[in-house]
Amino acid sequence: MVNQQRQPICGASWWWQWLPIMLLLAISQTTDATPPSNGDWWQRTVFYQIYPRSFMDSNGDGVGDLPGITSRLEHLKDAGIGATWLSPIFRSPMVDFGYDIADYTAIQPEYGTMEDFEALLVEAERLGIKIILDFVPNHTSDQCEWFRRSVAREHPYTDYYVWQDGRVDPNGNGTARLPPNNWQSVFYGSAWTLHPDRGQYYLHQFTAQQPDLNFRNPAVVEEMREVLRFWLRKGVAGFRIDAVNHLFEADGFPDEPETGTDRDPLSYGFTHHIYTKDLLEDYDMVYQWRALLDDWSRVHGGDARIIMTEAYANITFTMKYYHAEYDDEVDGQPRAAAGSHMPFNFLLITDLNRDSSAQDFVYTIQKWLTYMPRVGATANWVLGNHDQPRVGTRYGAERIDAIHTLLLTLPGIAVTYYGEEIGMVDNPDAISSDGGGGDSVTGASDAFIVFSRDPERTPFQWDGTANAGFSSGPTTWLPVHPNYRELNLAAQRLAERSHYKTYQALVALRAHETFRKGSIQLVPYSSSVVVYVRELAEADTFVVVINLVAGERAVDLVAVFPKLSAELSVASSGSASNYRVGDIVQADKLIVGGYDGLVLRSMPLMSRAQQNLDGKRHPTPATVWSAVKDAAVIASIIIALGSSYYGLRAPWQSVASGLAEGSLKK
Numbered sequence: 026m027v028n029q030q031r032q033p034i035c036g037a038s039w040w041w042q043w044l045p046i047m048l049l050l051a052i053s054q055t056t057d058a059t060p061p062s063n064g065d066w067w068q069r070t071v072f073y074q075i076y077p078r079s080f081m082d083s084n085g086d087g088v089g090d091l092p093g094i095t096s097r098l099e100h101l102k103d104a105g106i107g108a109t110w111l112s113p114i115f116r117s118p119m120v121d122f123g124y125d126i127a128d129y130t131a132i133q134p135e136y137g138t139m140e141d142f143e144a145l146l147v148e149a150e151r152l153g154i155k156i157i158l159d160f161v162p163n164h165t166s167d168q169c170e171w172f173r174r175s176v177a178r179e180h181p182y183t184d185y186y187v188w189q190d191g192r193v194d195p196n197g198n199g200t201a202r203l204p205p206n207n208w209q210s211v212f213y214g215s216a217w218t219l220h221p222d223r224g225q226y227y228l229h230q231f232t233a234q235q236p237d238l239n240f241r242n243p244a245v246v247e248e249m250r251e252v253l254r255f256w257l258r259k260g261v262a263g264f265r266i267d268a269v270n271h272l273f274e275a276d277g278f279p280d281e282p283e284t285g286t287d288r289d290p291l292s293y294g295f296t297h298h299i300y301t302k303d304l305l306e307d308y309d310m311v312y313q314w315r316a317l318l319d320d321w322s323r324v325h326g327g328d329a330r331i332i333m334t335e336a337y338a339n340i341t342f343t344m345k346y347y348h349a350e351y352d353d354e355v356d357g358q359p360r361a362a363a364g365s366h367m368p369f370n371f372l373l374i375t376d377l378n379r380d381s382s383a384q385d386f387v388y389t390i391q392k393w394l395t396y397m398p399r400v401g402a403t404a405n406w407v408l409g410n411h412d413q414p415r416v417g418t419r420y421g422a423e424r425i426d427a428i429h430t431l432l433l434t435l436p437g438i439a440v441t442y443y444g445e446e447i448g449m450v451d452n453p454d455a456i457s458s459d460g461g462g463g464d465s466v467t468g469a470s471d472a473f474i475v476f477s478r479d480p481e482r483t484p485f486q487w488d489g490t491a492n493a494g495f496s497s498g499p500t501t502w503l504p505v506h507p508n509y510r511e512l513n514l515a516a517q518r519l520a521e522r523s524h525y526k527t528y529q530a531l532v533a534l535r536a537h538e539t540f541r542k543g544s545i546q547l548v549p550y551s552s553s554v555v556v557y558v559r560e561l562a563e564a565d566t567f568v569v570v571i572n573l574v575a576g577e578r579a580v581d582l583v584a585v586f587p588k589l590s591a592e593l594s595v596a597s598s599g600s601a602s603n604y605r606v607g608d609i610v611q612a613d614k615l616i617v618g619g620y621d622g623l624v625l626r627s628m629p630l631m632s633r634a635q636q637n638l639d640g641k642r643h644p645t646p647a648t649v650w651s652a653v654k655d656a657a658v659i660a661s662i663i664i665a666l667g668s669s670y671y672g673l674r675a676p677w678q679s680v681a682s683g684l685a686e687g688s689l690k691k
């Protein structure tokens with residue numbers, strides 16, 4: 026009787042037992058079919074944004090500068106960072122702290138000289154750190170020589186900017202004029218300002234001191250190309266391009282349709298920006314700049330020069346920056362154009378915060394991976410910048426390590442804003458401070474800039490000495506956060522565990538080939554726990570467990586990832602975690618502490634598959650059950666991922682190729 030009952034289970038079980046192994050083989054085969062290369066330098070490294078005013082002051086005037094940056098580049102090396110992009114360092118009246126450029130090829134005097142910049146490049150080269158510059162093509166400062174000459178209608182500058190006559194005011198006395206149309210500035214108010222000397226209105230999508238360049242004028246396009254060449258000759262590794270989706274405006278300057286949701290006609294939300302944002306010409310300009318950089322690298326040799334693009338746009342628009350494929354063909358191949366290496370992914374900033382659930386995290390991360398082109402694209406994750414509250418302020422200081430665990434173990438490139446590696450938080454005192462002009466564009470109504478941006482721009486906290494070691498002067502341009510005596514780099518380097526130590530360890534860990542090339546499967550384990558597995562054939566498998574809430578949580582990882590080894594070793598943990606690196610945990614009964622972020626290492630896939638094949642173990646009810654769960658989970662993942670995007674192949678296959686190392690090679 027007992028035997029009769031067992032028989033069918035064994036009979037039916039043979040293929041269940043083999044299913045996971047067949048799937049494992051399928052995975053390894055698909056991975057072998059497209060051997061992942063080691064990737065280019067920019068696909069392997071962590072990028073770090075330096076806000077030059079706030080990084081390090083070398084001469085005691087309270088303002089950060091280039092020699093200051095040079096003196097502290099060792100810190101980036103120590104953290105494991107391989108590239109940094111500098112917010113604008115060019116000559117500027119600083120109405121928008123350097124995003125209003127008066128001379129694209131001169132250094133702002135308070136930041137130093139061209140020699141200082143060259144010295145910075147030399148030191149960066151010595152340390153193996155790439156320097157990326159901020160390129161602000163949409164507008165210049167109204168103090169720019171080009172603008173002065175354009176106002177005076179001096180050839181060839183007459184049409185360097187976007188000039189229009191005013192409209193006759195229907196309620197006026199006949200000479201009164203109104204702005205040419207209903208377009209608003211991102212920073213509130215009409216996008217048009219009348220220039221009395223020229224008697225015409227000029228367009229400014231940002232502040233009135235930032236007149237938009239006229240990209241429909243080929244001379245302007247060529248000027249900007251020359252700016253890129255100027256800095257390439259100096260030896261920079263590429264450019265981060267600012268506000269790239271505002272470059273072009275529609276011909277004929279038609280009124281924009283009203284949204285109907287915002288009553289204030291001067292507010293940016295009053296209209297749909299269909300004629301001033303995300304125009305097709307914007308993408309084309311990026312493809313042209315990419316071609317310039319690729320040509321440069323071909324002619325001059327050396328590592329690829331790269332483009333990072335900033336555009337707060339919806340996901341379909343953002344993805345178009347990666348590359349274009351056209352309907353026609355060239356030499357029998359579909360005509361294509363490469364674009365941005367990194368269209369900035371702001372989803373961790375715009376779509377998630379301290380109130381987000383595990384489902385929100387999984388959905389948001391999956392969103393980028395789902396919309397990203399399947400080949401020739403590398404994912405990127407931007408956690409912060411100078412326009413956004415800091416991570417500890419947005420997500421809560423207690424989640425800093427957990428969020429860094431996420432950032433640094435997702436597939437693709439990670440971008441860190443200065444100070445986040447030590448868990449700096451916003452300094453609310455910075456709002457009221459004068460700050461040498463304060464945040465001139467406070468009151469901005471764009472969805473992404475709500476309050477003053479100064480609190481997240483305060484000086485880097487190097488140590489516990491006066492001004493946090495940032496400046497030897499009597500004052501600093503923005504007040505140092507009062508928590509600097511406890512929260513500073515020197516203290517965190519000395520401590521056995523700290524935000525910095527966690528960050529540094531994660532950066533080192535992500536050099537592992539599984540993080541660089543492996544697939545990802547994400548699961549909301551519960552509403553408060555995110556888990557995902559990163560795997561690559563013949564390499565270690567890693568599981569990441571993020572607990573978003575204060576309470577301890579019990580997690581049965583085997584229930585969601587049946588192929589894991591029974592025991593896992595801790596590869597990284599948060600600075601307040603109960604676990605230390607090297608601790609062994611049970612995959613089926615893991616207790617994860619409040620706000621902890623854990624990276625756990627499992628045995629490599631292939632060796633386990635091999636063991637199973639060699640061992641020819643007899644199926645026990647446990648192995649049968651685990652195989653059933655295995656199949657059920659895989660089926661649910663296929664359903665979850667959706668067959669239209671992933672095709673009808675194993676989900677692993679397209680996820681792996683979706684991670685797509687390799688730039689769009691031409």
Ligand SMILES: *[C@@H]1O[C@H](CO)[C@@H](O)[C@H](O)[C@H]1NC(C)=O
Binds near residue numbers: 198
């Ligand atoms: C007409 O109105 C404009 C603007 O309100 C004003 O500057 C100008 O002096 C007025 N002209 C006459 C003739 O009243």
Ligand SMILES: *[C@@H]1O[C@H](CO)[C@@H](O)[C@H](O)[C@H]1NC(C)=O
Binds near residue numbers: 340
């Ligand atoms: C992005 O906006 C465009 C234009 O409004 C629209 O066609 C497209 O569907 C949007 N994409 C998403 C994902 O909402």
Ligand SMILES: CC(=O)N[C@H]1CO[C@H](CO)[C@@H](O)[C@@H]1O
Binds near residue numbers: 121
């Ligand atoms: C994140 C970022 O760089 N934002 C900038 C976008 O462009 C405007 C105008 O140049 C700046 O004010 C923002 O700081």
Ligand SMILES: [Ca+2]
Binds near residue numbers: 085086135
């Ligand atoms: Ca200084």
Ligand SMILES: [Ca+2]
Binds near residue numbers: 163230237238273274
């Ligand atoms: Ca523009």
